[in-house]
Amino acid sequence: MSIRPPTLREKRRYLLARIDPAGMPVETKDLYYAVYEAVVSLFGDMAAAAMQPSVLAIESGHAILRCRRGAEREFAIALSTLSTCRDCTLAVRVIAVSGTIESLRERIATLVPQEPDVPAHDGAGEGVPDADPCEYRFGTTPVEPVVWHGHKVDVIEKGFKNTRRLFLTTEDLEKIHATTIPDGL
Amino acid sequence: MKITDACVYPYPVGDSSIRRFALEARSFGYDSIVAADTPAAEVCGITVIPGIFLAGIPAKDVQSRVKKCRGSGAVIAVQVGDNGFNRAVASTNGVHILRGIHAADKRAFDHVAAKIAADNNTALDIDLSPLIFGRGHLRQKAIHRYIDLMILYRRFEFPLTISSSARSVLGMRAVREATGLCSLFGMDETDVQAVLAGVSRVTGPTESVVKVIT
Known part of the structure; x- marks a missing residue:
């Protein structure tokens, strides 16, 4: 037509x-x-x-x-x-x-913020933490943040089997420092 | 009057933490959420109400479980069964919500059960998850049940609640979206606003039917 x-x-x-x-x-x-x-x-x-x-x-x-x-x-x-x-x-x-x-x-x-690729780990902005040396843990599960949006954090479980995406907040995450000695050692 | 999502499943059943659920609920226009196996809390300005969901147990066991949970401040919801079960549970003091009407038999909740629910201030839950995730016969059946339920609701005025039954924040729907979904079975915006406050209606102090005028 x-x-x-x-x-x-x-x-x-x-x-x-x-x-x-x-x-x-x-x-x-x-x-x-x-x-x-x-x-x-x-x-x-x-x-x-x-x-x-x-x-x-x-x-x-x-x-x-x-x-x-x-x-x-x-x-x-x-x-x-x-x-x-x-x-x-x-x-x-x-x-x-x-x-x-x-x-x-x-x-x-x-x-949409002007610079979306800037990681914001203090919960102030939005981004993808591509160069973050810190490792994070949710409960006992080590996780890898994929998206930060304010206080909202999307993470992926680390591991071979369970690699599902979890929807968390910055308060849910716990930083694993290099000096942290895990229990049982 | 609190706008409440009557059922969410946070981690570990679902994939979202309770804090994340609370954050999303606030942005979606809710004041409170009922979360399974979660202690009562105030998170990000959202009231988290603990929820106990009972399914697949006989009416006698429901009564004993309700006795144990009484005074805990939790919302007790029971999965609907056959007609006799629903009448017995609806008349049980302490049961707040009957859930899963979308999957029940069409004779499972009749006018007698509706009258009992209205007398005992027991709510019926409208679960949005079969409307969101269901396709074909499953969704048609759910819409049919909800249309039947709305007929009984307009006649007997028992409390209703709306839940997303979300295991993820992706399964939650905003108040505006819930209003749209509820319009599929004849609810208007005023009805939805009243129904979203259904949890506070069933958990709040009961008003006496008889008023003493001095």
Whole structure:
């Protein structure tokens, strides 16, 4: 079909959503399939066709999604039922709804800190602790922090078998110093 | 009136610490959470209420467990069973919440059990996890049960609670998202606000039915 003039085009709404957990690499296409599956499984093919859900971009851990005007509420409900994307567990949290992509991009700029790669171990900022010499422990389990976001810390258990991701806070973590002698020695 | 998520499972059952749950709950608009096997605490401005979840035990054992736990300040929730079990548990003093109605038989909770729950101030829990993680028949069944429950709720006005049953912070949903999910079975925003305060309704001091006017 040829492109219609602006007055005849259907109105659309754009949703800004945060992808949790932070730092999860998600492809736009994979997220589109996951979103579409969530919409179809909850509301069916008819509603999905009328809603026209789409994923436009993923920028700085945030997704910009699109639907037809008037269907944004149902679209947000369907997004709250999204729990996996290509075997990765995630959650999509709708932050804002807007009529233009530009305003959502401005919103992302306010949400994302300017230098995200700076580690912040005192719980003051956000980042990935890539050059941190300290080792951490949660209870008795040695863990490796992967993402810091304020007081929130995502860690991965160290070990061969249990390497699941844990969601902790800075207060939960205990630093293992080089001088620490473990019990039993 | 506290906005409460009626069930979360922190570490080691889940993958998130109770502090992280509290942080996320605060950002999602909750005032308190009921956490399984966790001592009572105030974390990051969120009240953590200990929760005892009983499942797969006969009604007699439920009574003895409730007697042991009485006075601990914990919220006691029991997994629903057949109709007779539910009537017995709903009339048990000290049981706060009946959970798992989404997976129960359609005759498991009828108008008699609803009347008993309303008289004894026992809440029914609306678990959002089958709506979030379930697909196909499982979710359809859950929505059907909740629609039936809402019919009984409007007639008998027993307390309701909403829980995410989250084992991870990724499974928690914000108050706004919970409102959207509850609209799938006919709850409006006012209903959801009232239901989210259901835990404080069942754990708070009971008001006397008879008022003495001097």
